[in-house]
Amino acid sequence: MCTSLALTACGGPMTEEEAAAVEAEALASQEAELGSCGTWSEWLWDGSSISCSPRLGCGTYCDEYGNCDVNPGAFRQQYSYRACFDEYGNYTHTEYQYRTGAFLSCGC
Incomplete structure (x- = not known):
């Protein structure tokens, strides 16, 4: 107004x-x-996390009904983080983002 x-x-x-x-x-x-958050860190390897998702290079399999699917593969995860602060400059929390990293092996 x-x-x-x-x-x-x-x-x-x-x-x-x-x-x-x-x-x-x-x-x-x-x-x-x-308040605001800082810039995102570089991508780091998350040594404890392994994601499992279909990978064409691992071949396919079919069940007894003829339904076929792609075999899974194991991937290492990467993460990035940034610190956030309130209007007085005090730390409030950390935000994280994740993405699938390097392929490790077929099977999980």
């Missing part, structure tokens, strides 16, 4: 689209000031 009054004084009333854009920009700015 304050924004629309100020802009009204400077050149006429705002359209609904202009008002929504100004409000969205102000909200994004406020959220950015409240």
Whole structure:
């Protein structure tokens, strides 16, 4: 409301689209000031995690009903992380993201 009054004084009333854009920009700015997360780390190997998913290079198998599927393979996982802080610069939490890494072997 304050924004629309100020802009009204400077050149006429705002359209609904202009008002929504100004409000969205102000909200994004406020959220950015409240806290933020650092940049993502480099990808690291997760030595304890092995994901299992189909791999064409491991061949296929068919059940007794003639349904065929791709044999699974084992993959190492990679992860990346970033630290997050509140508006006062205090650490709040760490965020993680994961992806499938190097192929290890056929079978899981």
